């Protein structure tokens with residue numbers, strides 16, 4: 222397999238999770254969005270998370286919004302499962318939906334305890350504009366777009382978190398208060414799921430029409446932009462202006 226020269230990659234992702242196969246959807250998507258990835262990697266939220274200096278208020282805002290996000294993400298994965306033409310992918314995405322809800326919620330459960338967030342606080346904290354935009358985009362795409370376009374919209378959630386998790390894990394401060402979060406996204410088990418998601422998306426793209434392939438690239442970029450906006454909105458403690 223021909224390797225794409227390292228120069229084409231971000232300094233942070235010289236060894237990305239994807240095998241970077243020439244001609245694959247994921248290879249082009251990663252390269253087209255390198256600048257955006259680098260912006261996410263170096264944004265204040267992630268710099269301060271790695272340094273362990275992120276304020277408790279900002280992390281709390283993030284975790285509460287993420288608990289809302291995961292419910293929407295699980296629902297979007299379940300719709301992808303329902304649209305999958307092959308039973309293997311019905312299993313892949315319905316398991317993914319289960320993981321999103323059960324495992325991620327248990328991570329949140331432990332953070333909720335550590336940060337003193339009660340169930341009542343969670344339920345009464347409104348979904349922020351950034352979180353609402355991202356979840357609404359995923360659900361609208363999941364319900365209305367073809368299968369392969371849905372996968373492209375779901376992929377950044379997996380892939381960006383894996384790369385950011387690895388990057389932050391490699392440079393995290395000692396005794397980082399957010400170590401449990403960092404370890405979750407830097408772990409091999411999660412990375413296996415990410416590789417499977419990349420492979421399934423590439424296989425769907427290989428069979429897609431030119432029009433749907435273009436829509437896939439649009440969805441991948443939009444979801445990547447929304448990943449940035451999600452972190453940024455938590456950092457700004459974003460609320461509804463009216």
Ligand SMILES: Cc1ncc(C[n+]2csc(CCO)c2C)c(N)n1
Pocket residue numbers: 287290291294317320321325377378379382448451
């Ligand atoms: C805004 C936001 N984007 C991505 C993730 C990561 N993530 C959420 S569900 C899932 C797949 C199954 O666990 C992954 C990778 C997150 N937590 N929050």
